[in-house]
Amino acid sequence: MTGETDRREAAERLALALVAVGMQRMAARALAAFLFSDEESLTAGDLADELEVSAGSVSGAIRTLAQLGLIERSFVAGSRREHFRMRENAWTTVYSRQHSMVDDVLSAAEKGVDAVGPGLARDRLLYMRDFYTFLLNEVPALVERFEQQRAGSQRSRGSGSRRRGGPRP
Amino acid sequence: MTGETDRREAAERLALALVAVGMQRMAARALAAFLFSDEESLTAGDLADELEVSAGSVSGAIRTLAQLGLIERSFVAGSRREHFRMRENAWTTVYSRQHSMVDDVLSAAEKGVDAVGPGLARDRLLYMRDFYTFLLNEVPALVERFEQQRAGSQRSRGSGSRRRGGPRP
DNA sequence: CCCTGTCTTCAGAAATTTCTGAACGTTCGC
DNA sequence: GCGAACGTTCAGAAATTTCTGAAGACAGGG
The missing domain is CATH 1.10.287 (Helix Hairpins)
Known part of the structure; x- marks a missing residue:
């Protein structure tokens, strides 16, 4: 299983690889965050915390990923915040x-x-x-x-x- | 057949498309020049004229294209200058x-x-x-x-x- | 209503990529 | 050798991309 640090590092490495294939930097980092999370879905706030970037950047990344069809909204029980998750395909x-x-x-x-x-x-x-x-x-x-x-x-x-x-x- | 201007324009459009797929700008323009030329091979000077850019830029583009295996040196009869041509594959x-x-x-x-x-x-x-x-x-x-x-x-x-x-x- | 939490937008800062121009090799003809 | 034609390299200029922070829109609770 290895530690939390290893997980973050692996996620960053993956993001880097995606950037090399042409994905925008922040979008790639966000996608990696979804991939590497054991949560079913994440909110914009979660992403901002995880990636340590501004809310604005997260907003842009989410818009991009959604537009590409890589993530989708996920309505969660009693939560006011918007949840997103990676799409199956x-x-x-x-x-x-x-x-x-x-x-x-x-x-x-x-x-x-x-x-x-x-x-x-x-x-x-x-x-x-x-x-x-x-x-x-x-x-x-x-x-x-x-x-x-x-x-x-x-x-x-x-x-x-x-x-x-x-x-x- | 259409005119020279159309040809140049089509070449630029193609270069743009290649850039969108991730190729460097100048390298893409140079590759398009090779594609659209009826010459068997081109020299660095030819490219500089055609693209209207500095010799330095051409040098960089050629290096990139050669490294990617998209063009190759082409030794021409009695010419001191280095000739290049697109590779078949x-x-x-x-x-x-x-x-x-x-x-x-x-x-x-x-x-x-x-x-x-x-x-x-x-x-x-x-x-x-x-x-x-x-x-x-x-x-x-x-x-x-x-x-x-x-x-x-x-x-x-x-x-x-x-x-x-x-x-x- | 107003307040709070959440998200979006956007102008400008920061970082990165890309291009140029000048200086420096090389090669060849003379 | 010397000069001219070509090509390469590299520091810095220019253009582009990317990120941030502040302002504002929107929804629901109190």
């Missing part, structure tokens, strides 16, 4: 979300194809377009496959496939 | 590259699992770990599939599958 959502930006890249490539005459440039743009088109078609299926596989192995808790290839080429 | 490379950051996220999740005792936090972290493990296993196969499909349809140039689903859910 948060991770698949982040992933798909990133692919909506891929969509923008694809559109740009297509506009490019229209803007140049035949030649090397057009060839390059066509290649690019094909790759991103491929991705846009395949990724949703990939995510779905994960969810099904997950649903299938409900019983065998606490494990899973658990393997990651060696260093990438 | 640039796009699959960017994609895989992004997934090396996914690897970092996964590591962070695993450290998290070790840092917390049984409970909700651990459950969330295990879920996260499983998803990213899945991705790390599947994505290389995905890229490979594209490359094979590509190699297969060498003949039917200028087209391809060409389809993109409606709005994502």
